């Protein structure tokens with residue numbers, strides 16, 4: 001038997017089936033992703049089943065996520081039939097103030113999660129669509145929602161509170177933090193590899209969405225993403241932290257809510273600054289001045305916020321890079337590390353070049369006072385493990 005995990009990110013839909021043994025999820029038997037989820041474009045489905053790796057191009061249509069879910073269900077019918085899926089674990093980015101741990105999905109849970117869609121418009125609607133889809137396609141199977149926000153549920157009040165009047169704060173207008181499944185996974189991997197992860201740890205999840213998390217004794221104490229999935233670092237298509245005065249100005253200029261939402265979430269970040277693409281690989285290949293500015297700003301904000309979070313930690317013992325950019329872009333890691341040298345960060349150049357996102361690797365030099373690691377993240381695996389814990393599924397391999 002196995003657990004299917006479904007992770008609808010902002011630019012990808014990732015899936016995997018994990019077998020269980022003694023209550024622990026084992027390496028995935030079938031895993032893959034849909035990439036290039038842009039309306040009317042071509043999306044790429046790639047998957048690995050055992051040692052077989054396959055790839056397919058698909059028309060994305062008007063609603064790429066809905067199309068990807070249909071194609072995933074078809075793939076499970078053929079490839080996944082023998083794997084006996086017993087439960088589905090969904091990454092859901094926003095659990096709001098109420099959901100501080102994974103939960104078995106019911107109609108009431110879905111109803112409570114729906115109003116959070118505006119706080120993560122690139123994710124939450126797809127996350128909930130994924131749940132509804134598998135309720136239809138695999139009726140009767142338990143569906144578990146695993147929240148990005150749960151890892152940050154115990155942030156100190158000085159970190160999570162906005163300097164707003166109590167009446168507004170009491171409405172749940174506060175910082176929540178995201179990428180929690182990824183941070184939980186990174187923490188587990190660092191521990192497994194003998195890194196001092198319980199010390200002052202800074203984790204950088206740099207993908208299409210990007211955030212930093214400062215953890216002490218394995219608990220999140222500060223993070224760059226807040227109320228919604230737009231705060232903090234500059235991202236693929238999101239602007240990150242922005243003076244709220246800009247929004248007031250735009251509103252005065254007659255910009256509507258929908259237009260502003262599109263600007264902040266879909267037209268900004270690497271894409272907005274470069275005017276070219278949200279994909280770091282293409283920016284690296286470009287020689288345009290705007291592409292260079294976009295990369296420089298991205299790196300700058302990683303360094304700037306690393307300083308802020310290190311101050312919250314009172315120093316730094318371990319730095320971990322993850323997410324599509326953090327795992328693959330050695331140049332970004334080198335440039336950021338160079339500017340964090342004042343903290344005692346020194347990279348081993350060759351180790352950094354060797355880390356290509358396929359395995360957990362230390363990349364610090366022998367004289368670095370901070371350990372630096374690259375950790376390929378697996379949000380789906382954390383979700384599957386959590387679902388197994390919640391459902392206490394018996395193990396039979």
Ligand SMILES: Nc1ncnc2c1ncn2[C@@H]1O[C@H](COP(=O)(O)OP(=O)(O)O)[C@@H](O)[C@H]1O
Nearest residue numbers: 009010011012207208209279280324325328329
């Ligand atoms: N080899 C690479 N070099 C630089 N950046 C990369 C590389 N591979 C992937 N990326 C970046 O990772 C991003 C996707 O990150 P990922 O964490 O997988 O996305 P999501 O947040 O949607 O799950 C891509 O948009 C691209 O910018």
Ligand SMILES: CC(=O)OP(=O)(O)O
Nearest residue numbers: 009010178207209229
């Ligand atoms: C919360 C978030 O930004 O997620 P992702 O990196 O998958 O877009």
Ligand SMILES: [Mg+2]
Nearest residue numbers: 009207208209
């Ligand atoms: Mg991601």
